[in-house]
């Protein structure tokens with residue numbers, strides 16, 4: 001704990017943490033020491049973990065990096081966090097992120113951007129930017145983030161660390177602030193695949209507080225990391241031919257592909273004809289869900305309340321206009337538009353259908369191949385403010401991560417190289433739902 005607190009204080013400019021739980025973390029550490037001495041410590045004894053500011057932790061502030069939740073303290077603890085604590089993890093603090101997890105650069109936080117520790121003129125990716133930088137810069141051992149369309153994988157790729165998004169429903173979402181509920185999954189950012197496996201093992205599984213959670217038994221992922229199997233792997237040709245793909249990213253990923261082929265795995269090019277549709281489909285559905293989920297922040301129940309209101313309607317309007325940042329407002333407007341009576345069928349219903357096509361095609365490919373490989377992101381970490389004036393350019397940063405989110409399948413980003421500027425390049429692997437054991441074992445093998 002002292003080591004990480006020291007590192008955090010050395011580099012305040014990274015802006016990765018919004019709040020530190022210093023005294024509590026030391027107290028937890030003391031308690032763990034005692035348990036270790038009596039041989040009763042849990043599986044995560046001594047692991048120092050940071051939480052993205054979207055995970056509820058009883059008695060602690062919870063804001064989703066937004067002003068609309070200013071002053072709000074959580075009344076309960078997320079199931080996933082509860083399970084970490086039960087296994088003696090130490091929670092060191094609350095991490096900066098894009099407001100309500102909406103963004104791909106961590107520039108949408110009301111607490112200011114997070115800087116990439118490899119090059120502070122660049123973004124860490126988003127929305128779990130603070131969580132990724134915290135692991136990158138050794139400010140904690142691992143972070144718990146959330147991934148709706150890439151928010152764990154893309155910042156992991158930009159920061160040279162491991163980012164795991166499990167199968168949709170593998171981890172209970174109870175206590176995770178909802179962005180787009182049919183996509184949201186809690187995920188892990190860590191230095192090693194072993195840590196990701198162990199944390200998943202502890203957090204996953206049945207929970208009476210989340211009606212969508214899977215009741216499948218949870219494998220001991222951390223015991224299943226050795227694999228000498230030869231796999232059948234598809235690489236999505238359309239991704240490698242897409243316009244915005246940086247040449248160094250492309251060559252690095254193709255280099256891994258060749259390396260796997262030489263090692264005896266069977267690699268084949270596959271077609272995925274919906275690449276042009278995945279980002280629009282994702283943004284129609286997630287903004288629709290977000291506009292509904294964010295309806296509860298009205299100045300009455302949680303956090304911030306405008307002082308300029310004169311009646312109930314103006315209380316709602318002013319609270320929301322003052323409390324939500326520009327990107328969140330944009331998405332609420334987009335979402336209410338696609339759900340409005342005149343446009344519902346043209347946008348929302350159609351996007352639901354396209355989501356089904358994308359899911360079916362992805363599942364079909366994964367019946368033939370154990371893994372699909374592709375880059376995590378089309379570029380390495382871009383410069384601060386490079387994409388802020390153009391939301392569409394920012395949305396395209398998600399082009400390779402949203403497929404797994406639309407399909408609900410598990411996916412991981414692992415660091416496989418660096419570009420000429422020394423910036424990290426991530427390889428993304430997808431596999432069939434609930435096949436995290438082979439996803440983790442194969443990632444471990446590649447790393």
Ligand code: GLN
Nearest residue numbers: 101103104148149150151
């Ligand atoms: N960049 C994507 C978005 O802004 C992903 C966010 C996420 O996964 N939470 O929606």
